[in-house]
Amino acid sequence: MNKKLKITNRQKQIIIGKILGDGCLETVNGTTYRLKIEHSVKQKDYVDWLYAELKNLATAEPKFKLHKSYKRKNSGKYWFNTAYSPSFRFYGKQFYPQGKKVVPKLIKRWLTPLTLAIWFMDDGSVKSKECKGRILNTHSFDRISLKRLQEALWSNFKIRTNLRKQKDGAQIYIPASEHEKLKKVIGRYILSSFRYKLG
Numbered sequence: 001m002n003k004k005l006k007i008t009n010r011q012k013q014i015i016i017g018k019i020l021g022d023g024c025l026e027t028v029n030g031t032t033y034r035l036k037i038e039h040s041v042k043q044k045d046y047v048d049w050l051y052a053e054l055k056n057l058a059t060a061e062p063k064f065k066l067h068k069s070y071k072r073k074n075s076g077k078y079w080f081n082t083a084y085s086p087s088f089r090f091y092g093k094q095f096y097p098q099g100k101k102v103v104p105k106l107i108k109r110w111l112t113p114l115t116l117a118i119w120f121m122d123d124g125s126v127k128s129k130e131c132k133g134r135i136l137n138t139h140s141f142d143r144i145s146l147k148r149l150q151e152a153l154w155s156n157f158k159i160r161t162n163l164r165k166q167k168d169g170a171q172i173y174i175p176a177s178e179h180e181k182l183k184k185v186i187g188r189y190i191l192s193s194f195r196y197k198l199g
Contacts, residue, residue: 013112013118015035015088016091016118019035020123022039024101025088028084032088036079040077041075041077046194057082059080063079102145103148108152113157113189120136120186120198121197125137126197134198136149136171136173140169150163160175161174161175
């Protein structure tokens with residue numbers, strides 16, 4: 001499908017959150033793009049929720065992707081794609097200007113509580129059982145992208161963050177002192193299966 005799709009404001013927020021997180025935009029010609037959503041089968045409820053939210057944009061219902069190397073039950077992937085459409089081109093050009101995912105300057109305008117919640121469900125984690133600090137796993141982003149994300153979190157929600165250097169990049173660290181702010185901003189959007197991440 002290459003026709004334009006009607007994307008609601010709520011869907012735009014979810015799509016941007018997914019692109020910041022584990023979702024990716026794919027293109028074969030630079031004109032039309034599709035959003036690919038793939039998670040562990042353990043997160044089936046989350047994928048089903050995303051599909052319900054984006055159903056009019058999808059090509060088919062979610063599918064299991066089990067590999068021969070997977071020997072245990074509940075192992076493998078659960079995924080679906082949207083249709084290829086020029087409706088995603090703007091986001092493709094913003095987030096993948098040179099083919100590698102980056103964070104665009106417009107992120108301050110786009111980072112809403114719902115978008116942050118989707119991003120957190122995808123890439124958020126707990127620092128430790130003893131600490132209320134939270135982590136956004138942003139290893140794949142360059143320094144400019146990380147700075148833009150930090151500025152957006154502060155500008156939009158007054159959430160202070162630090163960078164934690166890792167071997168393969170850097171994480172955005174949300175200190176324990178900012179934990180209640182984070183909960184207040186995104187708490188109502190977090191699915192029950194991800195509540196453990198928020199505390």
